Amino acid sequence: AQSVTQPDIHITVSEGASLELRCNYSYGATPYLFWYVQSPGQGLQLLLKYFSGDTLVQGIKGFEAEFKRSQSSFNLRKPSVHWSDAAEYFCAVGRPNFGNEKLTFGTGTRLTIIP
């Protein structure tokens, strides 16, 4: 079964600084990969997804992620964070298997932005 690890429970960065959130997955083949963001009291919003092709994926709100097969990673990056980026971020993996379209989510990384 696939699994997802987000090793950082909580990250604090200064406004305007760069950001990288880590995500490692366990799956035998190339999975489908997703990053979601959850603002307080809200549901999850899709930031970006990777299915195949170019390993650098652009998403909404200025985020990007890079798929690295050799490291089984799909890290999320943003060159300059804004106070509104404070939220919880979830990485998710899906297996390309007809009839089984479930996703497995990581435990999340909470991002705090300081002035």
Next chain:
Amino acid sequence: DVKVTQSSRYLVKRTGEKVFLECVQDMDHENMFWYRQDPGLGLRLIYFSYDVKMKEKGDIPEGYSVSREKKERFSLILESASTNQTSMYLCASSLSSRGRNQPQHFGDGTRLSIL
């Protein structure tokens, strides 16, 4: 945009009560999901449905059941609520595409407290 609507944002019930959580999506999605979200545990799948009247157990189905009588509506039922079912419940839906794991779209969640 896809809209997933959960009937209640906050709900307080008593131990032993039968509790219904309702979810409606407006995009004709085949797949619907129920998750619970707890601090430090991320999202855990309770049940999902890939068609009307079809359901499959997720990772933590004990104490829950579901109903999908119409394509747009997916109900989560706590047969006899217990305090350990106090949690945030999230509903999601996705388009079925022969295993390509389309992104899931989430509702805003129901925060359920069992007293």
